[in-house]
Amino acid sequence: METQPHVLIFPLPLQGPVNCMLNLAEILCIHDDIHVTFLNTDHVHRRLLSYTDADERFRRYPNFRFQTLPDGMPEDSPRTGEQIVELIQSIEKVTCPLFREMVTAGGSASARSEKPPVSCLIVDGIFPFAVDIAKDIGVPLFYFDTISPCAVWIYLLVPKLIEAGELPFQGDDLDAPVPCVPGMENILRRRDLPNFCQSKTILEDPIIQMVLNEAQYLPKAQGLIFNTFQDIDGPILQQFRSISPNVYAVGPLHAHRKARIDSELPKTSNSIWKEDWSCMEWLDKQPQKSVLYVSIGSLAVISEHQFMELWHGLVKSGVRFLWVQRPGSIIRPSNSESQISKASVELSRETEERGCIVSWAPQERVLAHPSVAGFLTHSGWNSTLESIVEGVPMICWPYFVDQQVNSRYVGEVWKIGLDMKDLCSQDVVERMVREVMEGKKDEFIERSEKLANLAKQSVMEGGDSYQDMERLINDIRHMRI
Ligand code: UDX
Helix, strand or coil, X not given: CCCCCEXXXXXXXXXXXXXXXXXXXXXXXXXXXXXXXXEEEHHHHHHHHHHCCHHHHHHCCCCEEEEEECCCCCCCCCCCHHHHHHHHHHHHHHHHHHHHHHHHCCCCHHHHCCCCCCCEEEECCCCCCHHHHHHHHCCCEEEECCCCHHHHHHHHHHHHHHHCCCCCCCCCCCCCECCCCCCCCCCCEHHXXXXXXXXXXXXXXXXXXXXXXXXXXXXXXXXXXXCCCHHHHHHHHHHHHCCCCCEEECCCHHHHHHHHCCCCCCCCCCCCCCCCCHHHHHHHCCCCCCEEEXXXXXXXXXXXXXXXXXXXXXXXXXXEEEEECCCCCEECCCCCCCCCCCCCHHHHHHHHHHEEEECCCCHHHHHHCCCEEEEEECCCHHHHHHHHHCCCCEEECCCXXXXXXXXXXXXXXXXXEEECCCCCCHHHHHHHHHHHHHHCHHHHHHHHHHHHHHHHHHCCCCCHHHHHHHHHHHHHHHCCC
């Protein structure tokens, strides 16, 4: 009798990738014959269990288990965007050998008896070591880079951009077009490429080696999984199909999970911060379509000056706002008194009148709330998809990685918001907030709602993402190498 399939899922241990891959894992788990091992780092797992019901939620699947490994980082490392290179390097040095041992031994000794041997790997695209490990144990590898497919495609083109002399940039004109990325002709300017492309010393930066590794190893996988859907990323998915035998566009995964499992959101999301639900009661008291939601995700950090410009801009715009101020997201100057503590009484009073501030929100619920009419976001891919699914127009202020290209697509391609890239001054914030929340509100909402419908259709039975998920499940069951 054929042994049952056993998928080992290993995300980059950060809020965005973990959230996204847990949604995929749960969809696989409703197929009783598919065993799933989800590999978290100790740090992420401790926080996930502290702040969510994930352990209880997944306990209902006898074919699912969590396993954990150390990430090798100092326990008190904030693991924000400023430490992302250090984290990835630490995983390669410390976690990778332990991961190899785990899959080679078919999981930890105690767990070996419960489950059949690992029969396929779903690993974050940023980990080049997965190719050799999959080959050594003779199982197929599906790479899943959970950032936007557009950004992954740019990563794959970086070697060509360097060869063509496009990188490092010659001169300082960031509005110069970048014409040589197939599928993105006439869309990209230099400022829309991942932020590390703007470095004059790009060829010596450690991150470029990670990107070059991904460009080299990603096409070696038996399949590529993306958290997107055909209607927004068709041209880029076509490009990937030219370099990989199996491409699975199965997103938006949070909506796909809801469509297949239950339309009700679970009691908590997959947050690794404590959610403050008091904002939901505040939203209930606000008029319909009157609130701007503001969040920069789980990794972005801003200076005090940027914080004050954003704060003044929000207050001057006159709109109601729900603002997530994530612990550790403001870089406070050590050498001078904090500008925030000196903020004017006027600013604080107006914030008291029209604003609600929390440290972390139940974001999917917030975006689904009828009072929310706009999202000022850093353009992280999960946030972008969650806003698209709820039909909420965006104002994009990207920080790093894929966020620059995501904000370009929101503003120029999908036209469901404004790209505030590089311009965060209080006047620009005020102007853009008024444009999205007042001037062009109906136009943006109409376009956003059309895209929301396409997103929801894609994950319903018969939709493109639904069908790609069926193909992925079939390949998990039957693919051999
Ligand atoms: C990171 C990268 O920054 C992002 O660019 C990449 O696409 C994915 O990995 P992150 O910065 O955390 O992700 O942003 P994002 O992808 O938007 O993920 C944030 C997640 O946290 C979302 O699922 C969002 O719903 C959730 N969130 C955010 C909350 O639950 N509450 C909050 O207050 C803020």
